[in-house]
Amino acid sequence: MPGNRIFHDAARHTVTVLWFPIFISWLAISSHSQDTRDQIPIAANEFVRRVVMSELKAEQQDHSHWSFRLQTQKPNGQRELDEVVETRDGDLKLPIRINGRELTPKQKQESEKRIQQLVRNPDPLRKARAQEDEDTSRSQRLLKMFPDAFQFNYGQRQGNLVQLNFAPNPSFHPSTHEAEVLHAMKGTLSVDSRQLRLEEIIGKLVHEVKFGGGILGHLDQGGTFQVKQTETAPGYWELTLLKVQMKGKALFFKTIGVQQNYTRSDFRQVPDDLTVAKGAEILEKQVGASESQAKQVSKNN
Secondary structure (H helix, E strand, O other): OHHHHHHOHHHHHOOHHHOOOOOOOHHHOOHHHHHHOOOOOOOHHHHHHHHHHHHHHHHOOOOOEEEEEEEEEOOOOOEEEEEEEEOOOOEEEEEEEEOOEEOOHHHHHHHHHHHHHHHHOOHHHHHHHHHHHHHHHHHHHHHHHHHHHEEEEEEEEEOOEEEEEEEEOOOOOOOOHHHHHHHOEEEEEEEEOOOOEEEEEEEEEOOOEEEHHHOOEEEOOOOEEEEEEEEEEOOEEEEEEEEEEOOEEEOOOOOOOOEEEEEEEEEEEEOOOOOHHHHHHHHHHHHHHHHHHHHHHHHHO
16 A cells, blocks of 8 residues: 555654655656656746645555665664565564664564564554554645645756745645644755655744644644655655654644654565565565674674
């Protein structure tokens, strides 16, 4: 389920999850995108609207699955490196290192036991996937608001990469709590103008956001986030970096974390209909190869 991939585990516990989850194939770009490839002779908001339309259209056509490395830094400072494999029922994850150290025999045993439990009973994965589907639907609604919620203007351009600056549109009136968070942002957006793909978003809360007069929660002014994605294979773009640093408390969000920092790398495509059992085999093989490589490097040093 391509649009949901970036929500798995840490990804779906962030503010940015609410409005930046949509990935599509290059073939889905509408025919009028050719107009924007060289001179971009259109208003900035219209350009963003075309990007959003292309993202939403092609999200439904991408059914690819991947394995990758996930490096997460938690709010308490703990760092964890995981190997992740996407399956048709959900994501499987095995830790490789915690705080730069290899897992203890007990930690390895517990992690492998958890994977085997999921192989025998994938219901927890399916339940997580259902929650991710809800997140994706919410994200799609918010992404549609994007061209109306902000005022855009063109910034710098380097080759195909076009930068746009955005700030809240005073004429836009958010109708949901999530939209309130969205509308309180300003920052920059970078787009590959040839493929109409979002490459990076950097944003900041320009004022405090209160929900229900503060009773339901709040997010403090000055909170920041950064999101990057890259083309991991021809026509396939994946989230590679997410940093969220916000302070506050939002009681109504089930899937919100105001501090998050992770990177994704080493992408390998796996079968679209990969079962949990086959995914577990791939996962264990890749983790084993990683451990062997690490031992060889240590031996050589």
